[in-house]
Amino acid sequence: DTAVSQTPKYLVTQMGNDKSIKCEQNLGHDTMYWYKQDSKKFLKIMFSYNNKELIINETVPNRFSPKSPDKAHLNLHINSLELGDSAVYFCASSYLNTGELFFGEGSRLTVL
């Protein structure tokens, strides 16, 4: 049973296209996150939702739009993709009061 699952695992697309990544967690956590890991393996938070409410919105271009239809799902839509968007995007979940993250396997986005 996968705890945090995200799809797709790989995306290869052209500049200017729009793409979405979906994430689901079955751990009963109340908080979900999107992190971006760059080519140097640095992990940086992008967004966080607690019970479907946006609670963290880092300095991210507004081409990135997260959506949480319920507390078990968090999706990420990216418009007008740019070369610099190439990275691995990780979904994670936790209980808000512990902050101990459970990560998905990542979605590697390559923009050509």
Added chain:
Amino acid sequence: TQLLEQSPQFLSIQEGENLTVYCNSSSVFSSLQWYRQEPGEGPVLLVTVVTGGEVKKLKRLTFQFGDARKDSSLHITAAQPGDTGLYLCAGPNYGGATNKLIFGTGTLLAVQP
């Protein structure tokens, strides 16, 4: 801005050797976590340390939180190839919001058989 600097950045050792990874900051953290990330996978939480001076052991891994809560170390005894991976420390941002973790710069460990 809070930063977590890890050293070394890369480490390649032989099976059976010991090693220590450091996580340092000029800021005080209410707690620190350590994660291990294997290739093609997401980070997995190893431990959380919350008290200055605290030492926690996980089999051959020993984690220590500095007395001033500005640094932490991870010591691996008799490393094995299965220990290979990216080790990341992480702590909550200033103000203690536990849900906003700042990650360290990472240490990539390769253990050769």
